Amino acid sequence: MSDKKIINFTVNKNKTELEKYLRPQWSKKTYIFIIITILLLTLVTIDLEINFISLFSNSLNYFGDIFSRMLPPDFSNFNSLVFSMIETIEIAILGTFIAIVLSIPLALLSARNIAPNIFIFFIARTITIFFRAIPEFIIAMILVIAIGFGAMPGVLALGIHTMGFLAKFYAEDIEHIDKGPVEALLSSGASKRQIISFAIIPQIIPSFVANNLYILDRNIRMATMLGIVGAGGIGYELQSSFRMFEYQKVSAIIIVIFITIFIIDNISSIIRSKIN
């Protein structure tokens, strides 16, 4: 093919013609969105009677006061702190395990594309929403009243609450799988259960592991607080130090929690990168 034939010298438009095609970079929608957001935030702030200016002018003294009383951190009961931190991690591990075990069947039933029927789908989804809606604190408070102080209510509260989370995560992953392999197995006459174990589960394993690690990470953070309502772990120490006005012990506990979370966070990101 000769060059002449190839090059179709379209008469390109000149500048004035091109200017007709100019449009503002930000659309009307963007401006409306920004205005509504600012308006909403202003109204909410007024309604809550929050005054950010007085926060920075008057309250700074109080911040300074509480910080000075928290320093230096008092590690005199370091051994018992480590002991309750370990208890906290154990509560989180057991709670996460319960959540995983319970959430797998729940996820299979509440994924739109593989639920046996719409009725079961609806019930399963309602269960997941219900347990996600109630904070683990409230579940733990109820369980403390029902079965008494200790690790048990903490474990169950975390397990039940995060079961709702995990079931939602897994179900969404199942709904967003690549349908190609499913069709291939369907065309070769595989049954629904065979399709689940060969075409669906392998696809969601990487995010299954990542979600579980995320929930474990989250549960360790939440377990540090559960002791406040009497459900075991380092939160109990935190609350009793607050009650006794031992702010230097409070800061020591915060440091122990921070270091633990820091280590856990790094371990889980290493594991996650190994999986992918």
Place this chain on the structure above:
Amino acid sequence: MLEINNLRKNFNNQTYALRGVSFKVKKGEFISVLGPSGSGKTTLLRSLNGLESIDSGEVIFDNNKITKETLPAVRKKTGMIFQEFNLVNNISSINNVLTGLLNSSSKFLSMFYLFTKEQKLQALQALDTVGLLDKSYNRADELSGGQRQRVGIARAIIKKPLLLLADEPVASLDPKAALATMKLLKKVNKVFNITVLCNLHQTNLAVEFSDRVIGLSNGTIIFDQEAKYLDKNVSKLYS
């Protein structure tokens, strides 16, 4: 204009992608690089704008050796298009094309998608060149494959580069769109005098559109000749 001397690259210390590749490119040439998958074509192209580091050898572009220090200047003068187009799917075509100007835009304003009127006119002109002026404000994912690749070309040529690198630009397109894309590359090559270095799988397209064809196999050049005398050597490439 472009001189490549004894380029070597291996991955993981065992698989050799390039084993001493050398050639020169004159301004305004349209060169196709043919070769089977795994022959090193993509690595070769990507090493020319620093997307891939090289182990040894040198690349001299526009009288400057490509190093870490000269790389920003090199990237200002080169454009690249990709097999999978690599557009940002949920922003408009014109914003995709404007990303080609980011290295000469205000760092602050461009963060908020704000560009000068002059730059926007340049983008519209680039879209006009590829025949997509009417689709300027359509999101990239509303376009067909061929149209997406044309937006990709507009993005690459908006800064009037000296060199256009095309990494298998038609491998994801149907034959008709592939032909149109190659014609457009040829047009860009002739009208703007932009040198084109294009990786291809299709021998017929290479013969039809390029001035020169380089055959790459197993990381080495096995032929480098004018497109019209190609016939005999091609079978060597895929054997």
